[in-house]
Amino acid sequence: MQKNNPNPDGLTLISTVEEAADTKSFFFRHPATGKIRFKPGQFINIGVQIDGKPHYRSYSISSLPEDELMQLTIKRVEGGLVSNWMIDQLKVGESVSMHGVAGAFNIIDQPPAEHIVFISAGCGVTPVMSMAKYILSHKETGVKSIQFIHCARDRENIIYQDEILSLEKNHPDFHAFFYLSAATEDQVASPYRAGRLNGAFLHSHLKDIVNNSSVYLCGPMEFMDMVKEGLMEIHFDLACLFHEDFTFNCEVLPGLAAFSVQETVENGHGGNTYKVTAPDFDFDGEAQEGEILLDVLQNGGVPIIGACRVGLCGACKCRVKSGDVKLTTDPVASGILTQADREEGYTLACVSLVIDDVQISLK
Ligand SMILES: Cc1cc2nc3c(=O)[nH]c(=O)nc-3n(C[C@H](O)[C@H](O)[C@H](O)COP(=O)(O)OP(=O)(O)OC[C@H]3O[C@@H](n4cnc5c(N)ncnc54)[C@H](O)[C@@H]3O)c2cc1C
Ligand code: FES
Known part of the structure; x- marks a missing residue:
C-alpha cells in the first residue's frame, strides 16, 4: 500500500x-x-x-x-x-x-416500490445519493416519485446541497426536503424546514403513498431508531424499510464488550483471561473475557483487516480452529458468511467476543 x-x-x-x-x-x-x-x-x-x-x-x-x-x-x-x-x-x-465492495443496502438487491422516500442525516446521505441518481437515470425501475429528505444542523452542514437542488430542478418527480435542527421557522422557506424530522412530519410525507412506497434510511443509530418509531406509528410496513447504520467503531465496540462481559458474568464466567493464538503469525497472546477478537489480533500484530468493524464487509473473516467465540450479530443472517462457513469455523473477528481459549487462522 x-x-x-x-x-x-x-x-x-x-x-x-x-x-x-x-x-x-x-x-x-x-x-x-x-x-x-x-x-x-x-x-x-x-x-x-x-x-x-x-x-x-x-x-x-x-x-x-x-x-x-x-x-x-x-x-x-x-x-x-x-x-x-x-x-x-x-x-x-x-x-x-x-x-x-460490500453492502446489502443497495437499490438492486432491495428494489424499490413505485414511490421512494430517502431519509438521511449527516454523512448518511452518501449511499442514498447514489441510489437516487441511479433511479433518476434508469427509468426502467418504474419509480414514480422520489422524496429526498435530508436532516442537518443548518444550511452550512447540508452535504450535496447544490446537487440535490439541481436534481429537484431537473426532475419533476424528485422532491427535496431539508430538516434543519438549529433553524427557526422565520429563518426558512421551502425546501428547508425548521426543526427535527418527527412522526408528524413523516406522516405528511407518507400519508398518500404509505402502502406503495419503500423507505431507504441511513444515519446515526438514534436517528434511525427515531425514524423507525415514527414509521411504526403510521403503520408503515417495516418490510419496505431498508437501512444502514454508520455508527463509528468506538461508539459500538465498548458497548458490545460491556454487554458481553456483563452477560458472561451473569453466566458465572466473568472476568476470565483467555489464550488467543494465531500460529501462522507466531502470535500467542491473552484476552480479557468479552474483548473483541479483531482488537486482540490487531494489537498483537496479526495482519487482519478490520474495515467496517460492524460485521458488514467481511474483511475480517477468519477461522476459529479450536475454542469458541460469541457473536454479537449473526453474519449468516446478514449474508456475509454462509452456513457452511460457520460449520467450518469461520467467523467475523469484529463481531466476535473472546469467551474461550481460541486458535485462529486467517486461511
Ligand atoms: C457501511 C459504512 C459506510 C460508511 N460510509 C461513510 C461515509 O460515506 N462517509 C463517512 O464520513 N463515514 C462513513 N462511515 C464511517 C467510517 O467508516 C469511519 O468510521 C469514520 O470515518 C470514522 O473513522 P475515523 O478513523 O476517523 O475514526 P476512529 O479513529 O475510528 O474513531 C471513531 C470514534 O471513536 C473515538 N475514539 C477513537 N479512539 C478512541 C479511544 N481510544 N477511546 C475513546 N474514543 C475513541 C473517536 O473520537 C471517534 O469519535 C461508514 C461506516 C460504515 C460501517
Ligand atoms: S471489519 Fe467488516 S465485517 Fe469485520
Missing part, C-alpha cells in the same frame, strides 16, 4: 470538493485494471498508511458505477484517525488501497 505514489491497483485521488462544514468529497480514478463494480448504495473498504501503519475504513460510494470517477464523501469525526487524515493529509495524485 502506497501513501504518496500513484498505485495502479489502488484508487488515485484526482480532485476534491469541500461539500459542507467538515466534509469533503474525494474523486478517485478507478484502478488501471478496470472500473470497480458496485451496486448503488454499497460501500468500499479503503486502506491508508498513517505513520507507517495500515488502517482500513468503509465509505459509501456516492457516484454511479458508470461514472468516470468514483466519489467518496468523508465527514470529520472528532478524534477520529482516518477521517481527519483523509481530509487534512491525502493529496491529489496520491492513492489509497482498495479492499472490496
Whole structure:
C-alpha cells in the first residue's frame, strides 16, 4: 500500500470538493485494471498508511458505477484517525488501497416500490445519493416519485446541497426536503424546514403513498431508531424499510464488550483471561473475557483487516480452529458468511467476543 505514489491497483485521488462544514468529497480514478463494480448504495473498504501503519475504513460510494470517477464523501469525526487524515493529509495524485465492495443496502438487491422516500442525516446521505441518481437515470425501475429528505444542523452542514437542488430542478418527480435542527421557522422557506424530522412530519410525507412506497434510511443509530418509531406509528410496513447504520467503531465496540462481559458474568464466567493464538503469525497472546477478537489480533500484530468493524464487509473473516467465540450479530443472517462457513469455523473477528481459549487462522 502506497501513501504518496500513484498505485495502479489502488484508487488515485484526482480532485476534491469541500461539500459542507467538515466534509469533503474525494474523486478517485478507478484502478488501471478496470472500473470497480458496485451496486448503488454499497460501500468500499479503503486502506491508508498513517505513520507507517495500515488502517482500513468503509465509505459509501456516492457516484454511479458508470461514472468516470468514483466519489467518496468523508465527514470529520472528532478524534477520529482516518477521517481527519483523509481530509487534512491525502493529496491529489496520491492513492489509497482498495479492499472490496460490500453492502446489502443497495437499490438492486432491495428494489424499490413505485414511490421512494430517502431519509438521511449527516454523512448518511452518501449511499442514498447514489441510489437516487441511479433511479433518476434508469427509468426502467418504474419509480414514480422520489422524496429526498435530508436532516442537518443548518444550511452550512447540508452535504450535496447544490446537487440535490439541481436534481429537484431537473426532475419533476424528485422532491427535496431539508430538516434543519438549529433553524427557526422565520429563518426558512421551502425546501428547508425548521426543526427535527418527527412522526408528524413523516406522516405528511407518507400519508398518500404509505402502502406503495419503500423507505431507504441511513444515519446515526438514534436517528434511525427515531425514524423507525415514527414509521411504526403510521403503520408503515417495516418490510419496505431498508437501512444502514454508520455508527463509528468506538461508539459500538465498548458497548458490545460491556454487554458481553456483563452477560458472561451473569453466566458465572466473568472476568476470565483467555489464550488467543494465531500460529501462522507466531502470535500467542491473552484476552480479557468479552474483548473483541479483531482488537486482540490487531494489537498483537496479526495482519487482519478490520474495515467496517460492524460485521458488514467481511474483511475480517477468519477461522476459529479450536475454542469458541460469541457473536454479537449473526453474519449468516446478514449474508456475509454462509452456513457452511460457520460449520467450518469461520467467523467475523469484529463481531466476535473472546469467551474461550481460541486458535485462529486467517486461511
Ligand atoms: C457501511 C459504512 C459506510 C460508511 N460510509 C461513510 C461515509 O460515506 N462517509 C463517512 O464520513 N463515514 C462513513 N462511515 C464511517 C467510517 O467508516 C469511519 O468510521 C469514520 O470515518 C470514522 O473513522 P475515523 O478513523 O476517523 O475514526 P476512529 O479513529 O475510528 O474513531 C471513531 C470514534 O471513536 C473515538 N475514539 C477513537 N479512539 C478512541 C479511544 N481510544 N477511546 C475513546 N474514543 C475513541 C473517536 O473520537 C471517534 O469519535 C461508514 C461506516 C460504515 C460501517
Ligand atoms: S471489519 Fe467488516 S465485517 Fe469485520
